[in-house]
Amino acid sequence: MAKTDYLLKTPKGTKDWADKDMIIRDKIFNTLSNLFKKHGGVTIDTPVFELKEILTGKYGEDSKLIYDLKDQGGEICSLRYDLTVPFARFVASNNISSIKRYHIAKVYRRDQPAMTKGRMREFYQCDFDIAGQYDLMIPDSEILNILIDGLKSLDIEFTVKLNHRKILDGIFEHCGVKEADVRKVSSAVDKLDKSPWEAVEKEMIEEKDQPKEVVDKIGEFVKQKGTIKETLEFLKSKDLENKNAVEGIEEMEVLSNYVEAFEIDKYLSFDLSLARGLDYYTGLIYEAITSASAPPKDVKAKKLKDDEDASAFVGVGSIAAGGRYDKLVGMFGSKSIPCVGISFGVERIFSIIKSKTNLNSVSPNHTDVYVMAFGGGEGWNGFLKERMSIINQLWKQGINAEFLYKNKANIRKQFEGAEKSSAKLAVILGKEEFPQGNVRIKRLGQGEENEGDLVKIEEFVEKVKQQLEEI
Amino acid sequence: MAKTDYLLKTPKGTKDWADKDMIIRDKIFNTLSNLFKKHGGVTIDTPVFELKEILTGKYGEDSKLIYDLKDQGGEICSLRYDLTVPFARFVASNNISSIKRYHIAKVYRRDQPAMTKGRMREFYQCDFDIAGQYDLMIPDSEILNILIDGLKSLDIEFTVKLNHRKILDGIFEHCGVKEADVRKVSSAVDKLDKSPWEAVEKEMIEEKDQPKEVVDKIGEFVKQKGTIKETLEFLKSKDLENKNAVEGIEEMEVLSNYVEAFEIDKYLSFDLSLARGLDYYTGLIYEAITSASAPPKDVKAKKLKDDEDASAFVGVGSIAAGGRYDKLVGMFGSKSIPCVGISFGVERIFSIIKSKTNLNSVSPNHTDVYVMAFGGGEGWNGFLKERMSIINQLWKQGINAEFLYKNKANIRKQFEGAEKSSAKLAVILGKEEFPQGNVRIKRLGQGEENEGDLVKIEEFVEKVKQQLEEI
Structure with missing residues (x-):
């Protein structure tokens, strides 16, 4: 008795949340909100769409994934792609000089959905960011503290990979990569968590047109990972004279001190292959990965389609990520406000927690x-x-x-x-x-x-x- | 030192929420969520956009206010216009036979914004709906109980206006309105809360082409308001033989009994001028109005522009509204599931509560x-x-x-x-x-x-x- 000639479903890459899932999800939101409040966070809520110009030029290659609203007369708008650019717009347009804000809300990416990997076109992010002019690496180390405290509170096993954009840029420069090629070489290196060195090497030479000797030199660096102290030792042994690299190394030494005071050093791996996709990072970058969220074994057999790896955020294994972005607020024409932040990927965390939950013990009702x-x-x-x-x-x-x-x-x-x-x-x-x-x-x-x-x-x-x- | 050639702002009709406003708003959300849970409600979350076809043909004239997404290849989608149609789609597509659900989320209308009246293009609704095949007027009276309990908990002064679509249709038929003209006559009558009878009479005769004698007869009915019992007395004195009217009157008699048991009769005014804009209502309709949200005095002097009254939901004074819609789920080609619900308008309620709040006592932080x-x-x-x-x-x-x-x-x-x-x-x-x-x-x-x-x-x-x- 169908009266409709269209499929009765949600749009591609979106879903309804209901029933017990809502209870599990609300628990995650509550855990993270309380964590953010514990660190002095205040919350804001920005519109789901922004003037298109606000988003333009902020996401590099990924800009093609932005959803636009139809031009129905009036302003041209796009759905937000993340919560970070709207936050920077908020800081700039309200002339805010310092704020710690959290924001839990949906973002939109016209990506190839991969439901099994938790990659959706509409999905939640839980963001905490610290904006303001402060001393080196102090807010950064608090953000790492929050990241680690959050994942521990959610009872998730994880490791946090760290790197520094200045060090990465310095290494590429040192190895002879041309400035114009840095981003594309960087995105090849970023795949080392999913692919062996040989595959990445091949991509750099054949697809990214890098000379063999440059690629060999890069290889000496990006295979390095260890504690912050170990990777700092390694970097110092390389005698990098490049200004970017020297500055980055100095900053990592300061950070090393602070994460000791916070007793979180043991969760951190300073991994020179971590690059992160987004354009706007300028300093420390990090990503939490969990073994629990590795792809199911049969996926490995299948050839990964190119477009399946386009989402920088919800890549395989990554459950939270962030970094320092000191120039984003300044791009809105106001004074420059340094920022650092973390974004928790709720869909992925939700899948892990749901798989461990005894669903019989969860009721969507509160009736007594x-x-x-x-x-x-x-x-x-x-x-x-x-x-x-x-x-x-x-x-x-x-x-x-x-x-x-x-x-x-x-x-x-x-x-x-x-x-x-x-x-x-x-x-x-x-x-x-x-x-x-x-x-x-x-x-x-x-x-x-x-x-x-x-x-x-x-x-x-x-x-x-x-x-x-x-x- | 502006580096941008565009205005740094949110899109027209949208706003950022921040600071103390977030605390006040969260308190409203918590009050209403707890109320909905008290009545057995479970919550759901649907996508911000739906397939355009889902929304088509549900809102009558107001369909022109729907935001469409740009066609970027793939499905054609629109931002949700309310939470009711997505709820009906959810019930139909998941083959649900009964549910009490609440949903607090943003909806989108390309309306002429009127910030002073709390009319935005992006705004929150807090909806509670009961779907399922039940005995006459029992869920309806519980919904009225929820509406009244909610506004009392929020410490807002209000009156609830009631009417019944079948009675209204019966009256129009009785007075000689042609079936094709019912909706437009109805929308003229709906303006009686803001305009004197003379203005509405003029509109019906001059703009809606109704004969003077028809309009006079309508006038005899729609000026009637009072307790449920009083208006029922009035209707019975008119000896309506029309089938719709007779059914509606019977239903209102049943309701009268139940609202007594719930002790909420004193908050209700059975007002034959209440019509409500949306197409999908089939039975009882209601709207809570507050004197606190009447327009500022200087507004009255200005001529109201036509498009300023296009939004059925956040009209002057209305802070919550809803009704019975028994045919909406069935429009999605699945079996018919009767529904009745209420939608609280958060922006308006927020303004009232904020104006009464001592802002010095509110801190956006939770730092101890x-x-x-x-x-x-x-x-x-x-x-x-x-x-x-x-x-x-x-x-x-x-x-x-x-x-x-x-x-x-x-x-x-x-x-x-x-x-x-x-x-x-x-x-x-x-x-x-x-x-x-x-x-x-x-x-x-x-x-x-x-x-x-x-x-x-x-x-x-x-x-x-x-x-x-x-x-």
Whole structure:
């Protein structure tokens, strides 16, 4: 009996959230919001779409993935691609000199969806950013602290990879990469987490036109990873004279000190292959990866399509990422405000947590009490108005309660309703008992034999409260 | 030093939410979410855009206000115009036979913005809907209960206007309005809350081409308002034989019974002029209005532009609205699921509550403790790593804390930081005291003379917890 000639579905790459998933997701949001508040964060909410010009020139190659609104007269707008550029616009347009803000909201990318990898066209980001002119690496180390505290609170196993854009640029320069080629070489190197060196080497030579000797030199660097101290040792042994590299190394030494004070050094791997896709990073960059989010084994056999790796954010294994971007606010023509931030990828974290959750223990409802009427036979009117009056007394006391929307409610249907709502107690209006001024309070889910307690109507709300507290 | 040639702003009709406004808004969201949960509601989250076909043919004249996404290859999509049609699509596509769902999210209308009236192009709705085949008027009366409980919880003065589409249609038919003219006559009548009868009469005759005698007959009905019982008396005195009217009157009699049981009858006004703009309503309709949201006096003097009244939802005075829509789910080609719901208009409610709030008592931050170092002179290193270590101990115990991101932090700047964050306590690392194993805990905002308590480092976290509990 289909009356429509179109598919009844959500648009490609989007989904409905419902039922138990919402409870699990809200728990993640609450954990992260509380974490952000713990560090002095305030929250903001920006429009889902921005003037198109705001987004232009901020995302490099990925700009092609931006969703535009149709020109229906008036301004030309695009859906936000991330929460970072709208944040920078917010800081610039409100002339803010310092803020720690968090923002949990949806972003939009016209990417090839890969649901199994948690890559959607509409997906959530949970961002925390610190904007302001501060001393070197202090906010950066707090952001790392937040990243690590967050993933630990969510009970996720992870490692955080670190690198520094200045060091990376310095290395490429040192190895002889032309300035115009840095971004494309960088994006090849970034694939080392998923591909062996030989594949990346081949890509740099054949697709990115780099001379063999340049690529060999790059290889000596980007295979290096270890603790911050180890990778600093390695870099110093290379005697880099390049200004960028020297500055980056100095900054990493400062950072090394601070992560010790925060006792988070053991979670960090200083990995010279980490490059990150986005254009706007200028300093420290980082990415948290988890073994739990590695691709299923059969995926490895399949050839990865090129467009399946276009999303810098929700790549395989990456569950949170960020970095320092000191020039983004200044691009909006206002004074320059240095920023550093972290973005948690909710879809991926959600999948990990859901896979570990006993779904039987999760109820999407918050109902505590189900109000029922028991009766039948001649003269039985179903006690509808009486149930309404009784449930209204519960609602007035803030108690979560439901009843069956039937004039004469069948006993079985009422118990089914109570079970569907995961109600803990039934308040029962018996055909004989209720006219005598009593209702019955019965603990649900404990078998048929338990008849419950008969209590006076004047006292039932208090008794319900007591019993709910005891459960 | 502007580097951009475009205006640095949000798109027309949209705004950033930030600072204290976010705290006030979150409080509204929490009040309403808890209310919805109290009535057994579960929450869902649908995509911001839907396939355009899903929205087509659901909103009547208002369809011109729908935002479309640009055709960038692939599906043609539009931003959601309300949460009701996506809900119906959700119910249909997931083959749901019954659900009580709430949804708090943004919707989009290319309307003429009128910020002073709270009419935006991007704005929030808070919806609660009951879908399922139930006995007459039972869910409807619970929805009215929720509407009234919600506005009372938010401490807003209001009246709820009720009407019934079947009665309205029956009246128009009875008065001789042609079926094809019902919607346009209806929309003229709907203006009676803002315009005198003479203006509406003129519009019906001159713009909507209705004969004078038809309009006169309509006038006899639509000026009627009163309690449900009073308006039912009035209708019965008219001896309507029309099938629609008779059915509607019967339903209102049933409702009258139930709202008595819920003790909400005194908030209701059965007003035959209420028509509501949206096409999809089929039964009971309602709208809560507040005197607090009447237009400022100087607005009355200005001539209202036609397009300023295009938004059915956030009309002057209306802060929540809804009704029964039994045929919307069935339009998606699946089985028909009757629905009834309510939508709270957050922007308008927000304005009312904000105007009554003492903003000095609202802080956007949740910071409890500010960690400071006091010192100076020769050999003073600023205790940065020490502050990091101390604050880390607070964070690990879940305490909201901040510190100044400077190597050597000036005392005045630290107090300014603490004040900006509304911190309640300072934990102070003194140049002499700290090396001896002590920190100072000082209650903030109580004047300079209070030096605070000196406590051992091993004990400071516990002492901080104690003091925070006492505040």
